[in-house]
Amino acid sequence: MTSTLRPADTTGAVNRPGRWLALAVLVLAVLLVAVDATVLGLATPYLSEDLSPSSTQLLWIGDVYSFVIAGLLISMGSLGDRVGRKRVLLLGATAFGAISVFNAYASTPELMILARALLGVAGATLMPATLALIRNLFHDPRERSVAIGIWGAAASAGMAIGPIVGGFLLEHFWWGSVFLINVPVMAVLVVLGIRLLPESRNPNPGPWDLVSVVLSLVGLVGVVYAIKETAAHGFGWGPLAAGLVGAAALAVFVRRQRRLPTPLLDTRLFRSRGFSGAVLADLMTILGLAGLIFFLSQYLQLVQGRGPLEAGIAELPAAVGAVTAGLLAGRAARRFSVRATVSGGLAAVGVALAALTVIDQSTGYPLLGTALLVVGLGSGLSFTVTADVILSSVPKERAGAASAVSETAYELGTALGIALLGSLVTGVYRGFTGPTGTPDAAHESLGGAVEAATHLPPDTAANLLDAARQSFVDGLGLAAGAGAAVLLATAVAAWFLLRGQRLDDEPVEH
Secondary structure (H helix, E strand, C coil): CCCCCCCCCCCCCCECCCHHHHHHHHHHHHHHHHHHHHHHHHHHHHHHHHHCCCHHHHHHHHHHHHHHHHHHHHHHHHHHHHHCHHHHHHHHHHHHHHHHHHHHCCCCHHHHHHHHHHHHHHHCCHHHHHHHHHHHHECCHHHHHHHHHHHHHHHHHHHHHHHHHHHHHHHHCCCCHHHHCHHHHHHHHHHHHHHHCCCCCCCCCCCCCHHHHHHHHHHHHHHHHHHHHHHHHCCCHHHHHHHHHHHHHHHHHHHHHHHCCCCCCCHHHHHCHHHHHHHHHHHHHHHHHHHHHHHHHHHHHHHCCCCHHHHHHHCHHHHHHHHHHHHHHHHHHHHHCHHHHHHHHHHHHHHHHHHHHHCCCCCCHHHHHHHHHHHHHHHHHHHHHHHHHHHHCCCHHHHHHHHHHHHHHHHHHHHHHHHHHHHHHHHHHCCCCCCCCCCHHHHCCHHHHHHHHCCCCHHHHHHHHHHHHHHHHHHHHHHHHHHHHHHHHHHHHHHHHCCCCCCCCCCCCC
8 A cells, every 4th residue: 555745844853963874874874784794694604715625614614603693683682772772883893803803814614604603793793783783773664764775785885895896806816805994994983983873772771681682592593504414415413502502592582471571582573464565575575586597696706717806796786776775665665655665566576586596517607697687676665664663563572583573584585495495406506417536625615626627638527517507507507597486475474464554744743
């Protein structure tokens, strides 16, 4: 349903002075997190060559960051509500810069996994704080929609900047340089944030329940670990035990939240069909996309032979589409309805992923570029509108907790997508038949096959690379099909769950 358009209130209470400058600081934080996520995909072939991780370790390097963030976002969002979102954001930004140096100089796969995990701890403070501060900076709903669109567009711009800057660095420096770029950006963010960001917190927050923090971390990490390991290696008693422990911890966590007078997560939020539908849409959308995106950079470099900078530029249409859609999403939702905008965006992404099931080693760029552009447009519409729905569903003093739920869905979907779809790609890849003398390392990852080929006779190396690349492409096509099915099913679910949902038009009273 469409809503009646009303002019924004121009009172000083609604139009907080300096809010757009403050938004610029928050955008900087979002840019950095997005850049860090996309840079890793480009750096993966270089990490594989230098650190020689197994395929399982490579997946852990890719997704442990998201596992830890998913486990801590609710806790950090609630902490920001209690002690101050600005304080948590600036402390997290400082830690993020420092730990990035550890990432850059990790010398073994185990140290790299640890460094990524610690970066996840710091990263968990950033995203919910930025969205919560937007909720408290912009009280006029239309201005808030624009601000959320800019916030989402910044994340998408980071997707564009990351591969290009990362590609340039990888062509001129060693892979650790892609993490060192975080340091000066975070320094600028902290200096400007101290001056420009207003502090905000829940005036009656209650105590921060450490038991709930531990339960949420153990629960989310345990369940995701079980899914990841089962997808990668089949049934095992260790993953089963981790999954049961995680499920039990989550059950106790939910029960505890219902009893606490000031819970870490207000489970009553999920009674709202719009809130629950928006969270589910975020979770399933990124689940369907993440595994494919993680391997796409490897396809462009290791299958099609593009350099890292060229691969980064090749991925640009997705970011351009997402930036454009993010800026127009609020207007589209008010014009056509929330559910039409979200469902239409998800369906477009599903169709684009379905088109990628036909790719082979020599697929031309028109198909790839068009599909990536549609993925960006569809996901930009969906993510921006669902973020607005989630923030509009709660009072501003609970904005941190609500933002954390939104970001938890996103990060959990990322982790699960890499684990499930990534394991699908890896499972298909490992089954290729190489020429006689193919080393075991070639079956661990495509990067391992490329490295092994450098030590084989030319004819044997060519046969090995052709078989390995074809198997990788087969897995990628299968993952694209699975992602398309997930996105199309989510589009249908969103159509029903978001029925009657609308974006606010009236300024918030405070």
